Amino acid sequence: MGLAGKLRAYLELVRVEQWYKNLMVAVPAVFALKLTDPGVYPKLALGFATLSMASGSVYAFNDVRDLEADKAHPTKRFRPLPSGRVSAREALALSASLAIASLALSLALEVRFALCVLAYLCISHLYSLYLKRVAVVDVTAIALNYLIRVISGAALVRVEASPWLVSGFFFLALFLALSKRKAELTLAGSAARGVLKVYSERWLDQALSMAAAMTVVTYAVYCAEVPLGRKLVPTIPVMAFFLLRYSLALDRGVGEHPHEIIVRDKPTLLAALALVASVLALAYLPIGS
Numbered sequence: 001m002g003l004a005g006k007l008r009a010y011l012e013l014v015r016v017e018q019w020y021k022n023l024m025v026a027v028p029a030v031f032a033l034k035l036t037d038p039g040v041y042p043k044l045a046l047g048f049a050t051l052s053m054a055s056g057s058v059y060a061f062n063d064v065r066d067l068e069a070d071k072a073h074p075t076k077r078f079r080p081l082p083s084g085r086v087s088a089r090e091a092l093a094l095s096a097s098l099a100i101a102s103l104a105l106s107l108a109l110e111v112r113f114a115l116c117v118l119a120y121l122c123i124s125h126l127y128s129l130y131l132k133r134v135a136v137v138d139v140t141a142i143a144l145n146y147l148i149r150v151i152s153g154a155a156l157v158r159v160e161a162s163p164w165l166v167s168g169f170f171f172l173a174l175f176l177a178l179s180k181r182k183a184e185l186t187l188a189g190s191a192a193r194g195v196l197k198v199y200s201e202r203w204l205d206q207a208l209s210m211a212a213a214m215t216v217v218t219y220a221v222y223c224a225e226v227p228l229g230r231k232l233v234p235t236i237p238v239m240a241f242f243l244l245r246y247s248l249a250l251d252r253g254v255g256e257h258p259h260e261i262i263v264r265d266k267p268t269l270l271a272a273l274a275l276v277a278s279v280l281a282l283a284y285l286p287i288g289s
Helices: 003-013 016-031 040-065 067-071 088-109 111-129 137-157 163-188 201-225 227-231 233-251 258-264 266-284
Strands: none
Touching: 003 040, 003 088, 016 040, 016 137, 016 163, 016 258, 016 266, 040 067, 040 088, 040 111, 040 137, 088 111, 111 137, 137 163, 163 201, 163 233, 163 258, 201 227, 201 233, 227 233, 227 266, 233 258, 233 266, 258 266
């Protein structure tokens, strides 16, 4: 394999297509009205790069742990490790290098941000080693890692995130984690992942409804309690529509991962874009003021 092929294999191993999740580091800056400060962008860019290295480390380590199972999987067997394009030793070396680099860069940026990155790495590796095999704990760990990204963003730009906003993002992350479990159960059956033998479609539907409802409720309370939030009240129905349409697309088997469902289902994509655009417009433009 040539150098270009090896590089492509490494990029595939660290799941570059999943790095969009690390954009959540910018959420506190958005709601703290920091986007008008040019000095915040270098910090956010470095924060995104740090979290991307940390998540890449986790993906590489997780693939080493799942190597034997992935070899027997109909689609995962084409990943870099099961297909032999990357060796387990190379993957572990890459994982360790990225983890060390992410911690070093985070320490250079902000100590509290570094603690968040360390917490992310610890929870993620515990998830790979054990937590993903325990029902409910698995999706909670995934949601916590989404939440850590948001909290790390607040530490990075030195703002205080509203507890209601933080709670809302936790429930949104829990909704997305549960939706992935439902998609896995629907598309591949309980054999795809050990923990799926514990979950039933009925329980997942109930849990998804609870998480979606709590997302809307906590976001609505944020809009009612925080001065900026009151400007965002018109976005509450948009949030509700996004969650309902996403649930419908999930039920129709549109995709497994959040980005697949959003991109493949046009109404869900339009709802997501409308939600982001309306939040930015109402927060930053002199509308109604």
